[in-house]
Amino acid sequence: MIEDQIRVFIQEELSTEGSGASLTDDSLLLEQHVIDSLGLFHLVGYLESEFGIEVDDAELIPENFGTVRDITRLVEIKREEGR
Amino acid sequence: MTARGATRTDDARGLREDAEFLFGDGQPIFGFRHLPLRQPARAGVVICSPVLAEFDRNYRREFALGRLLARDGFAVQRFHYRGTGNSGGDAADVSLASLEEDALEASRRLTEASGAPVSAVVGTRLGSFVAIRLAARLRVGALVLWEPLVDGAQQFGEAIRARLLHDLWDKAVTPRSREALTRELVDRGRVDVLGYTIHRKLYESLASRSLAQELGSPPPSVLIVAIGGRSQRRGDYDRIAEACAEQGSSVSVRVVAQDEPWWLGEREEDGSVGSGTRTDVVELTSGWIGTVLGREG
Numbered sequence: 583m584i585e586d587q588i589r590v591f592i593q594e595e596l597s598t599e600g601s602g603a604s605l606t607d608d609s610l611l612l613e614q615h616v617i618d619s620l621g622l623f624h625l626v627g628y629l630e631s632e633f634g635i636e637v638d639d640a641e642l643i644p645e646n647f648g649t650v651r652d653i654t655r656l657v658e659i660k661r662e663e664g665r
Numbered sequence: 666m667t668a669r670g671a672t673r674t675d676d677a678r679g680l681r682e683d684a685e686f687l688f689g690d691g692q693p694i695f696g697f698r699h700l701p702l703r704q705p706a707r708a709g710v711v712i713c714s715p716v717l718a719e720f721d722r723n724y725r726r727e728f729a730l731g732r733l734l735a736r737d738g739f740a741v742q743r744f745h746y747r748g749t750g751n752s753g754g755d756a757a758d759v760s761l762a763s764l765e766e767d768a769l770e771a772s773r774r775l776t777e778a779s780g781a782p783v784s785a786v787v788g789t790r791l792g793s794f795v796a797i798r799l800a801a802r803l804r805v806g807a808l809v810l811w812e813p814l815v816d817g818a819q820q821f822g823e824a825i826r827a828r829l830l831h832d833l834w835d836k837a838v839t840p841r842s843r844e845a846l847t848r849e850l851v852d853r854g855r856v857d858v859l860g861y862t863i864h865r866k867l868y869e870s871l872a873s874r875s876l877a878q879e880l881g882s883p884p885p886s887v888l889i890v891a892i893g894g895r896s897q898r899r900g901d902y903d904r905i906a907e908a909c910a911e912q913g914s915s916v917s918v919r920v921v922a923q924d925e926p927w928w929l930g931e932r933e934e935d936g937s938v939g940s941g942t943r944t945d946v947v948e949l950t951s952g953w954i955g956t957v958l959g960r961e962g
């Protein structure tokens with residue numbers, strides 16, 4: 583499942599101290615600073631390499647990166663577009 | 666050329682280090698030189714830094730490379746371009762041509778102070794463009810490029826991408842578009858990227874330049890080091906290496922790890938920027954220069 587992969591990546595690689603354990607698919611990643619700015623940079627790189635997509639500048643918006651669920655939806659749409 | 670500065674010797678490492686301001690035409694250039702303490706330098710090496718955030722990210726690597734090469738008998742010149750760092754001048758006046766002139770002046774000073782001709786040039790990111798031009802003018806035997814830009818536009822594209830990501834994280838709002846930021850650069854003459862100001866003159870001098878174009882007649886030996894980050898540049902580097910090889914150059918492309926992107930490094934507790942002290946690329950480069958120049962000498 584894409585959301586599982588993304589959630590685990592954030593929990594294990596990116597979450598700031600103490601924020602990863604309780605992470606759900608609806609946790610507010612940006613507003614609650616679950617990840618820092620460097621983490622966001624790594625996250626976009628991970629999505630592009632892991633799922634074979636390219637995230638455009640115009641897609642760097644809160645609606646796409648607010649939660650794990652938002653990110654999953656973005657990845658699914660991008661993969662669909664790429665087919 | 667005149668110079669004013671200070672010297673320290675390090676008996677334990679067998680080094681002499683000179684910090685000085687070089688006074689040629691115009692504003693002073695800040696320079697820092699690493700020299701072998703107990704014997705004449707076998708050859709000179711000039712290091713051409715990147716700019717903006719990448720200058721900070723690379724600083725300790727360049728310092729470490731200078732010391733390591735000096736320990737191996739080379740005279741090494743580092744310097745700050747005019748309009749940057751400790752040097753005089755205005756950041757708004759910096760262009761690819763001014764960077765090249767500053768590198769040439771630093772090279773002259775290295776030879777004047779050490780007696781050693783410049784035989785190798787090292788450049789990182791945008792500094793690679795400067796290094797290539799300097800290498801051609803001085804006809805050096807060896808050129809090292811650390812994660813060179815494939816084209817000038819890449820410098821600004823990646824910087825603006827970093828700002829977009831930071832704005833998204835910092836404010837959790839939709840950031841301004843790349844087009845809006847580029848328009849601001851052109852219309853106002855500058856744009857801020859995470860506290861670093863990109864000026865129009867530098868942008869315009871680089872925007873249409875490419876690494877392949879710059880490497881018209883490469884030196885006999887070239888080392889391209891891909892430093893971590895995103896992988897799509899490796900293919901570009903391989904293609905550039907093939908083009909150089911067709912002109913008779915011996916080119917190596919090597920990859921070393923780096924955990925953090927160029928524009929968003931984490932700060933250490935002492936305020937320095939992290940990961941710049943990784944030694945993989947420094948040791949690789951020092952060893953390669955020693956081998957190549959030893960072979961040629």
